[in-house]
Amino acid sequence: xxxxxxxxxxxxxxxxxxxxxxxxxxxxxxxxxxxxxxxxxxxxxxxxxxxxxxxxxxxxxxxxxxxxxxxxxxxxxxxxxxxxxxxxxxxxxxxxxxxxxxxxxxxxxxxxxxxxxxxxxxxxxxxxxxxxxxxxxxxxxxxxxxxxxxxxxxxxxxxxxxxxxxxxxxxxxxxxxxxxxxxxxxxxxxxxxxxxxxxxxxxxxxxxxxxxxxxxxxxxxxxxxxxxxxxxxxxxxxxxxxxxxxxxxxxxxxxxxxxxx
Numbered sequence: 080x081x082x083x084x085x086x087x088x089x090x091x092x093x094x095x096x097x098x099x100x101x102x103x104x105x106x107x108x109x110x111x112x113x114x115x116x117x118x119x120x121x122x123x124x125x126x127x128x129x130x131x132x133x134x135x136x137x138x139x140x141x142x143x144x145x146x147x148x149x150x151x152x153x154x155x156x157x158x159x160x161x162x163x164x165x166x167x168x169x170x171x172x173x174x175x176x177x178x179x180x181x182x183x184x185x186x187x188x189x190x191x192x193x194x195x196x197x198x199x200x201x202x203x204x205x206x207x208x209x210x211x212x213x214x215x216x217x218x219x220x221x222x223x224x225x226x227x228x229x230x231x232x233x234x235x236x237x238x239x240x241x242x243x244x245x246x247x248x249x250x251x252x253x254x255x256x257x258x259x260x261x262x263x264x265x266x267x268x269x270x271x272x273x274x275x276x277x278x279x280x281x282x283x284x285x286x287x288x289x290x291x292x293x294x295x296x297x298x299x300x301x302x303x304x305x306x307x308x309x310x311x312x313x314x315x316x317x318x319x320x321x322x323x324x325x326x327x328x329x330x331x332x333x334x335x336x337x338x339x340x
Contacts, residue, residue, distance in 0.1 A: 143185035148193050151176030155200055167204065174200045191221050195231055202234065207241045214238065229261035236270065249274050265291055266300035272307060286309045 151173040165295040177197035180189050185330035198213035214235040218228065236251035252274070255267040268291040275284030288311070295301070 140184050141189070143188045144180045144187040144189035144193075145175045147180050148189040151180070151193070152196060155196060170200050170203050174204070191217070191227070195222070195227065198231070199234060202241070204237055207238045210238045211235060211242070226260065226262050229255050229258045229263055233263050233266065245274055245278065265295040265300050268295075269300045269304055272304070276307075281311055
């Protein structure tokens with residue numbers, strides 16, 4: 080008779096030392112994980128705080144720049160023309176505020192108009208060299224300001240004329256003619272004609288005036304150009320305006336804002 084030996088399965092129970100080591104290792108791992116998590120959370124909080132601080136500072140800077148620009152513009156535009164000393168005092172105060180916006184808040188939306196008006200104010204004070212430098216700086220820093228770019232070039236040309244630099248002024252007016260949708264091309268043609276006259280270049284002057292008459296029939300400078308053509312011997316200077324049904328570009332219509340105060 081065969082006997083079957085029963086095998087008893089044994090279960091290895093870890094000893095107390097092994098269990099304690101495993102628990103200690105688990106606690107260390109959880110501590111490292113928790114520390115990393117807190118570091119991550121802290122980093123997120125710091126980044127958010129920095130971003131919020133930068134945003135707040137940018138908002139504050141933009142508001143301050145806007146306030147200074149508004150104050151300076153009021154001083155400049157509302158200067159008492161009947162009192163020369165008071166007017167110059169207003170302009171000097173405006174210059175300081177414009178310069179503050181340009182130098183202290185260069186990245187705000189108020190900086191471009193502030194730089195433009197700063198140059199204008201310097202010209203009013205007779206600092207034509209400073210005005211030229213500021214206009215040129217504007218054109219270098221903000222090359223794609225559209226119509227404002229053309230207006231700045233117009234002022235730059237006048238500053239050159241005040242310095243007696245006819246050639247530089249002529250080049251600037253020529254550049255205005257190449258700017259797409261420049262609102263002051265008719266004025267540039269008128270000034271180029273005038274420069275031609277001053278330099279005894281009658282034919283060149285005549286060509287500019289005639290170009291104005293033909294290309295800008297609704298210009299506010301039409302009458303002056305017509306008179307110039309007549310004086311230079313180009314006929315009576317009369318030019319027949321197109322009928323109301325004619326299609327004319329919006330830029331050919333007179334822009335009252337272009338007339339300087």
